[in-house]
Amino acid sequence: MRPRFYVPDLDATAARVPLPDDEAEHLARVLRLGVGAEVEVFDGRGGLWLAEVVETGRRSAAVRALEAVTPAPEIAIAVDLVISVLKADKMDDVVRDAVMLGVTGIHPVISERSEISLSAVEKSQRVSRWQRIAISSAKQCGRAVVPVVHPAVTWAAYLSESVGAVRLICVEPSAGPPSTPRDPVGPPFMGGRVSTMRDIPKPLAVHVIVGPEGGWAPVELTAALSAGAVPLSLGGRTLRADAAPLVALTALLTTWSEL
Amino acid sequence: MRPRFYVPDLDATAARVPLPDDEAEHLARVLRLGVGAEVEVFDGRGGLWLAEVVETGRRSAAVRALEAVTPAPEIAIAVDLVISVLKADKMDDVVRDAVMLGVTGIHPVISERSEISLSAVEKSQRVSRWQRIAISSAKQCGRAVVPVVHPAVTWAAYLSESVGAVRLICVEPSAGPPSTPRDPVGPPFMGGRVSTMRDIPKPLAVHVIVGPEGGWAPVELTAALSAGAVPLSLGGRTLRADAAPLVALTALLTTWSEL
Numbered sequence: 001m002r003p004r005f006y007v008p009d010l011d012a013t014a015a016r017v018p019l020p021d022d023e024a025e026h027l028a029r030v031l032r033l034g035v036g037a038e039v040e041v042f043d044g045r046g047g048l049w050l051a052e053v054v055e056t057g058r059r060s061a062a063v064r065a066l067e068a069v070t071p072a073p074e075i076a077i078a079v080d081l082v083i084s085v086l087k088a089d090k091m092d093d094v095v096r097d098a099v100m101l102g103v104t105g106i107h108p109v110i111s112e113r114s115e116i117s118l119s120a121v122e123k124s125q126r127v128s129r130w131q132r133i134a135i136s137s138a139k140q141c142g143r144a145v146v147p148v149v150h151p152a153v154t155w156a157a158y159l160s161e162s163v164g165a166v167r168l169i170c171v172e173p174s175a176g177p178p179s180t181p182r183d184p185v186g187p188p189f190m191g192g193r194v195s196t197m198r199d200i201p202k203p204l205a206v207h208v209i210v211g212p213e214g215g216w217a218p219v220e221l222t223a224a225l226s227a228g229a230v231p232l233s234l235g236g237r238t239l240r241a242d243a244a245p246l247v248a249l250t251a252l253l254t255t256w257s258e259l
Numbered sequence: 260m261r262p263r264f265y266v267p268d269l270d271a272t273a274a275r276v277p278l279p280d281d282e283a284e285h286l287a288r289v290l291r292l293g294v295g296a297e298v299e300v301f302d303g304r305g306g307l308w309l310a311e312v313v314e315t316g317r318r319s320a321a322v323r324a325l326e327a328v329t330p331a332p333e334i335a336i337a338v339d340l341v342i343s344v345l346k347a348d349k350m351d352d353v354v355r356d357a358v359m360l361g362v363t364g365i366h367p368v369i370s371e372r373s374e375i376s377l378s379a380v381e382k383s384q385r386v387s388r389w390q391r392i393a394i395s396s397a398k399q400c401g402r403a404v405v406p407v408v409h410p411a412v413t414w415a416a417y418l419s420e421s422v423g424a425v426r427l428i429c430v431e432p433s434a435g436p437p438s439t440p441r442d443p444v445g446p447p448f449m450g451g452r453v454s455t456m457r458d459i460p461k462p463l464a465v466h467v468i469v470g471p472e473g474g475w476a477p478v479e480l481t482a483a484l485s486a487g488a489v490p491l492s493l494g495g496r497t498l499r500a501d502a503a504p505l506v507a508l509t510a511l512l513t514t515w516s517e518l
Contacts, residue, residue: 072432073495097502141496142432173331173401197513235518236332237400243356246502250509251518254456259494259510 002040002050003031004139005063006146010043012065016054017041024061027053039063042071044138044146072142075258078205080105080165081245084114084212085121085152090242095130099137099147101249102258106130107207108152113214121152155220159227165205167229168195170248172215173236190225194233202256208248213241261299261309262290263398264322265405269302271324275313276300283320286312298322301330303397303405330403334517337464339364339424340504343373343471344380344411349501354389358396358406360508361517365389366466367411372473380411414479418486424464426488427454429507431474432495449480453490461515467507472500 005023019027019041027033035053041063042048049065056062081098085091085108098106108127110118121127130149138146153161171194209229216224225231234247253259264282278286278300286292294312300322301307308324315321340357344350344367357365367386369377380386390408397405412420430453468488475483484490493506512518 072497096499100496100498100502101506102496141498143496197518198516235512237359237361237402238331239359239400240355243359243505246505247360247509247518250506251513253494254510254513257457259456259506 002038003027003033004040004042006044006135006139007041008044010041010047010049010065012047012049012068015064016062017051017065018060018062021059024057025059027061028056028059033061040069041065042138042144044135044144046071046074046144048144071144074143074145075102075104075253077203077256077258078104078165079249079253079258080107080163080205080207081249082107082109082158082167082207082209083245084109084111084155084210084241085116085126086213086242087115091126091130092133094242094245095133095149096137097246098249099134099143100141101246101253102143103147103249104145105148105150106134107150107158109155109158110152111155111212111220112217113212115213118152118154127151156223159223159229163205163207165207166200166203167207167209167224167227168200168232168248168252169209169216169221169224169229170211170234170244171221171231173233173238189231190221194231196233197251197255200230200232200252200255202258206252208245208252210245210248211241261297262286262292263299263301265303265394265398266300267303269300269306269308269324271306271308271327274323275321276310276324277319277321280318283316284318286320287315287318292320299328300324301397301403303394303403305330305333305403307403331401333402333404334361334363334512336462336515336517337363337424338508338512338517339366339422339464339466340508341366341368341417341426341466341468342504343368343370343414343469343500344375344385345472345501346374350385350389351392353501353504354392354408355396356505357508358393358402359400360505360512361402362406362508363404364407364409365393366409366417368414368417369411370414370471370479371476372471374472377411377413386410415482418482418488422464422466424466425459425462426466426468426483426486427459427491427507427511428468428475428480428483428488429470429493429503430480430490432492432497448490449484453492455492456510456514459489459491459511459514461517465511467504467511469504469507470500 051063307330310322
């Protein structure tokens with residue numbers, strides 16, 4: 001695989017495309033590529049090109065696009081992951097994996113049982129870190145689209161947004177066993193019903209919502225259902241919080257023939 | 260959730276069921292439970308009981324089964340994960356997650372690009388460690404079945420076994436894009452075709468095979484196909500080696516309505 005560089009304002013018709021500082025440094029100082037080296041550049045919005053290096057400096061580099069290349073396929077619908085912020089390295093893995101699976105965006109939320117506060121997320125500039133991980137993961141998995149990592153918000157703030165998407169909130173097996181052929185609508189759940197994958201018709205846009213290690217507080221679940229979120233069962237076995245996003249996304253994409 | 264203890268030779272009709280040493284120590288010294296405490300015990304073969312503690316010592320404990328409890332549902336078919344051994348903590352996570360998803364067994368294999376040798380796996384008693392992780396994960400996810408972690412073997416040795424199961428070997432996107440409605444059989448691959456999830460009818464028993472970080476050596480793939488393994492695409496985006504098992508298992512279980 002050729003080294004890939006992210007150039008957000010890429011003009012593929014220009015004779016000289018300068019790379020952003022960090023990408024240039026990676027090209028020139030880490031990989032030690034010189035003029036004439038073949039690389040790939042992508043604009044994060046779906047454009048990917050074969051390119052050659054035309055200039056390198058101590059911390060600068062420029063390339064020229066040679067021809068368009070077909071990137072890894074994108075999902076035909078918009079799938080966003082809404083995730084109650086997990087501990088540091090687990091959250092990094094979740095961002096990386098969600099990008100690999102093809103999400104359009106990631107929304108970190110702070111819920112009652114999150115292990116970190118909103119101000120701590122903001123102070124530690126975590127969102128910038130997750131955005132860099134999203135770029136790196138896009139490079140690795142072959143996507144030419146860089147998903148957006150949205151600013152972290154409280155659960156209440158997230159629910160008050162108009163997202164223009166179906167909201168699916170993943171619930172624990174204790175919310176009731178998944179529906180069976182004998183009981184196709186499933187058990188009652190907070191005045192409604194828990195859906196399974198098969199019940200969810202393929203939407204144009206969806207937010208897949210995964211809770212914290214300790215689960216949602218009842219008042220948070222109630223607020224989600226009031227905001228129109230559909231409770232979704234991920235099966236009868238309890239999943240670890242850091243594995244649940246990958247399982248939920250994979251199962252939904254498989255159901256909708258979009259893996 | 261009540262504390263759960265694993266008692267492989269459990270006799271639910273006995274007035275006094277002694278716990279194995281490590282489980283007894285956990286009950287008495289870590290959780291500090293006393294006589295009369297309510298716990299759950301399971302035999303690893305599908306039996307789960309509500310029980311009460313009837314005796315505790317410094318490092319011993321005994322319980323009495325009160326009534327059978329319904330455990331988390333098991334998959335109706337036998338799904339084994341065959342995995343080229345990954346680095347330490349990643350492999351631990353893979354074992355944990357595979358058990359959560361409901362596998363019947365785990366087969367660690369050493370392939371050409373594995374990051375550890377067979378003798379190193381044997382010397383470090385990794386298989387015992389993974390078996391303990393499998394027990395712990397069964398407790399956490401609510402299963403009363405403990406999947407078997409088989410001894411690590413070389414790739415050639417694994418392929419020479421008669422497993423009585425459909426072998427599905429996960430291949431990289433570079434093996435060809437997944438099949439599309441226009442090209443339902445997919446692109447050619449080493450003289451055959453790469454299948455997608457939808458092509459695989461639900462088997463009675465299946466081995467899902469996932470390769471190392473660096474992928475399979477061509478000679479290893481050829482040997483797999485000669486042994487009857489079916490190449491399976493996990494979609495067009497390259498997955499990290501430690502995420503691939505979870506994605507493959509989830510996608511297949513979803514396809515077969517067994518999540």
